[in-house]
Amino acid sequence: MFPRSLRLSHRFLSTVNSSTFKADNLRVTLCSPEKRKPKPDDPNTHKFGTLFTDHLLSIRWTLEKGWDDPEIIPFQNFSLHPATKTLHYSQNLFEGLKCYRGDDGKIRLFRPEKNMERMVTSAKRASLATFNPDELLKCLKKFIMVDADWVPSLPNTSLYIRPTFMGIEPTLGVNSADEALLFVIFSPVGAYFGTKIVPVSLLADPAWVRAWPGGAGSNKLASNYGPTLSIQKNAVNKGCHQVLWLFGDDEQLTEAGAMNIFAFLINDKGEKELITPPLEQGVILPGITRDSILTITRDWNQFKVTERKITMDEVIKTLEQGRLLEMFGAGTAAVVSPISRINYQDKDYLIPTMESKDAIAQKLLKTIMDIQYGRIEYKNWTQIVC
Structure with a gap:
């Protein structure tokens, strides 16, 4: 030995x-x-x-x-x-x-x-x-x-x-x-953000980074979470619920608090597109809810589903042009959490996630919870314990 x-x-x-x-x-x-x-x-x-x-x-x-x-x-x-x-x-x-x-x-x-x-x-x-x-x-x-x-x-x-x-x-x-x-x-x-579905607001501050390529951001290590707590306090002080973590000189979106991030928009080709940042750089946790959303929406086959880079510039541009339809976070604790506001460089950007009766975030939340509680069967994703 x-x-x-x-x-x-x-x-x-x-x-x-x-x-x-x-x-x-x-x-x-x-x-x-x-x-x-x-x-x-x-x-x-x-x-x-x-x-x-x-x-x-x-x-x-x-x-x-x-x-x-x-x-x-x-x-x-x-x-x-x-x-x-x-x-x-x-x-x-x-x-x-x-x-x-x-x-x-x-x-x-x-x-x-x-x-x-x-x-x-x-x-x-x-x-x-x-x-x-x-x-x-x-x-x-x-x-x-x-x-x-x-x-x-x-x-x-x-x-x-x-x-x-x-x-x-x-x-x-x-x-x-x-x-x-x-x-x-x-x-x-109970529900992570309380008994009612309340859209969350995010602070996007490029001065702070959650993870970097070659680090451990794609693993669920305790050391990834402690350094985020003081920035979370900054978000609360600015009236926000969570932090939207940015990465790189082009300010790519990575995660929202402890959730993966999604944006639903009309792209430059006029197509509806659901986007979540890719995992290749190793700065994003590969969430199980994230993977579930990608699988479910691709099965729906109602719009383009893409794992690609999305930056703050694109968020602001599509929002100002009326092409950003929804943003939401996804994770085990909150399941699907609609995003209503992003505070970036001391300016609030209002996201119209909750304005549509047919919001993708709401539909995904219901679908995933229906699977989890056994109301519907889907791809053998649930295992009965007793």
Whole structure:
């Protein structure tokens, strides 16, 4: 076995640790009845992500022994050494997905295999051990069955799922951790922006950049989010909900807050076109909702659907010419969020997203939620848990 002083590149690390944990070996320790928490009558009355269920899923890894067996245990705090790698060097990644209680009472996951695959990709980028994504999904489903009573049944509510993977070796050397912890917690949630569909406003400030080619902007690493928080405060101070992240000298649109961005417009050829920025530069997270929207709208075959660069100049030009019809963000938390205003260089640009009764954003929101809650079947995108 390699001595502690020898550190491996993330590529070699993932090769050495090709074994994985097995869902068949999952151990379950249930929370005692007297320690179980009251379930909320309506998650919409609580701030998003502040309530947690009675259990968590925990899987430890060490360079010496590989993966331990997964276990479901009562929800509890972790004890971490002050020198833990994740606290000093952000060797930490996470995922975000939801499960839904459908009108038929069944609990469903929406394209969860995509989240598991993306988590493995992020683990490689963070120099953490890899694992079989199918085995994590099996563990996740067993965990959902344990805390199934926490999946809310009110309209537009769901159980938010947060898998996290972090290096926990207690040393200050700037290198890959020899110990790591993968865990999953659940939180019953309502609609991300409240019970009503409220269009969001964005601050577009070219002075700040979320990610750069060659960095880790296309991975769901914790280190991508902390540096955005102060800019988010700037947006709130200017009366905006989120930040529209720009990139490059030509001020390309990349993401809106933690959402992928879409624009629906009439292009120079007079065609209706739905545009979202491409992934090739590695500065945009490949969102599952983003991919779902591209697939659904291409199946509709009602307008051109393009993954291409779009700049602030094009947004302003098409808006002034009356050719910009809609803009919206898309992500797991908010699903589809219409955009009504962009503040750019201290000027407000009003986007007419909500003015049409046939808005693409509204139609997509209904379609995706109908799939998620089992009202319609589409491409086997949902998996029934119980």
